[in-house]
Amino acid sequence: MRIELRQRTEDSRLMVWLSPLLALALTFVFGAVLFAALGHDPLRALYVYFVKPLTDAWSLEEIVVKATPLALIGVGLALAFRTNVWNIGAEGQYTVGAVCGSILPVMLPEVQGPLLLPAVLVCGVLGGMAWAAIPAFFRVRFGSSEILTSLMLVYVAQLLLDWLVRGPWRDPEGYNFPESRLFEADAVIPALAGRMHFGTVIALLAVAALAILLGRTLKGFEFRVIGAAPRAGAFAGFSERGSIMAALTISGGLAGLAGIAEVSGTIGQLHPSISPGYGFTAIIAAFLGRLNPVGVVFASLLLALTYIGGESAQVALGISDKIARVFQGAILIFVLACDVFIRYRLHFLPARRAAARAEDAP
Template identity: 60%
Template sequence: MRIELEKRAERSKTLAWASPVIAVLATMVTGGLIFAALGKPPLAALWVFFVEPFASLWSLEELVVKATPLILIGVGLSVAYRANVWNIGAEGQLTAGALLGSTVPILFNAWNTPATLLAMLVLGAIGGMLWALIPAVLKIKAGANEILVSLMLVYVAQLLLDWLVRGPWRDPHGYNFPKSVAFENWQTMPTIGEGRLNLGIFIAVLIAVVLAVVMRRTIKGYEVRVMGEAPRAGRFAGFSADRMVLFSFLLSGGLAGLAGVIEVASTVGQLQPNISPGYGFTAIIVAFLGRLDPVGVVIAALMLAASYLGGEAAQIALGISDKAARVFQGVLLFWVLACDTLILYRPRLVRGPTAEAAR
């Protein structure tokens, strides 16, 4: 018994929509099995994990707050992956953006103008771009593998952050905790309402919409798709592979940096050794679940944000380890990739000898 793939005459439009949905359902079934294996009631656990995050106003707000960095990073990565450029170091670019953006509140603490926050956001994006520039340039100039270089720089960025908050940037009045000074209210994102909801989500959605238009309606979007799917054809059309690497890294790195500075200037409120629960890696899943499409990414980001919330809720309500959320995220990406095969191929179960043996 084995599986044979039969290429479809054209990609299935129905399945292109349905595959992420099938993947999510399959993840829930897998999740239920994992809960059962952990000795927890599967249905109750699934309810806490996947439904409750959407069920109250408080959690919806929190959902949007957690989705903000995932959208920002996810849309950037979706463009890069479309171009077949593999930036997997978004977590490092997020950290670098947070660092450069935080120079304003930490080094120029008294500078209180309406432009302060704007300067922080711009510096955050620049920080992410600079960090992403390293793998891009090493790829273009030396042919160094961008996957490995961008990933190595995640560790370097996190260690740099660690050194700064334990050393030169530590709050002198902070009782020796490894934290920077707390940001003042003019150095943080304006909040909406009473909770933690802030301006960040609007920036994120706006950027997603802009990128959706760019990808669908402009030459640049066309260039990205051609260079990803048929680089040879792209070169004949006069597009440069090197420029595409640079563009993809600057865009995805800049957005990751922006996500980083928004995160420290809103929910975190200062620099500390841990500023992100792995948003840069989760955003990789978001990009694929969103079918590498900016609009899809927004929906996928809400899904993955729910898994963070669901993980916290399941820990409190049912004593399920918060690590379960990470397992779900990994399982989800597996199912997404498996289901994507269905768009291009029709799988068939075949009994008997292989094609080779039959010849």
């Protein structure tokens, strides 16, 4: 038997949303095989990984905490990918956002007041935007691929952070640990409940704003047209350069906001490992959420669960928490594979007919 792809006359709207669910089911199957290969009871391991974290309050809070940066970065990336701009350097923009947002609390700790927190957040956004503007400028001015330039800048950003917390910004009272001084109270995002903080509310507002921008405004339409058919966009008078520039800087700004929100709301100081790869995991959130802001929120919650599940599996089963990244990669692979059904229908040809057709072929 041979399998052929036949293009559908129209993309299947049903499959757009079925595909991630199918991918999730495949991930569970893959997980069961993986756990069995590691010598664990697959069902129990899957329960520990994907269900147990949902049964206690602490883990649920932690999922919200981890989903917050993922959703903030993910909606920005959804906008960028829709515009056909491949910003894969969000991890760097997150880092620079965290660094720029920390300028006031670390260098001028005596500055206090109700305006400090907004200033800190704005600095974070501007830092992320500036870092994303570098590949954006190179792309529109010289035509350099933003894929490679934005990714290279991740390493530069991480080295910048590393230098700051080991050098000029190291806390003089920190016993030589590579970390900055703790943020003073006015620079800290207030807590909601437990470990959760108001950054989550900010993230939801950002998601709503992007959903309206993309779905309800002319500007959002411009982004989507430029992404899908740049020539058609040009005839409509849309600026391709402007859209690329805007998509990259907006996604960078949101990544920067995620960075400073994480540092100010969750960690409280700068240190070299402020991110367990949020900028890269958010790429998965964007695709899994169908490049749709609301979808990204659900995808972020699921991916946050993979982080917590990894910790849970490490504690309960002694499995390396690196397995979280394997699951995250597998989810993206499966969702990309299942997306084939959106545009194509599978046709099963019996062996004899396939052979006959092969003979006809030129």
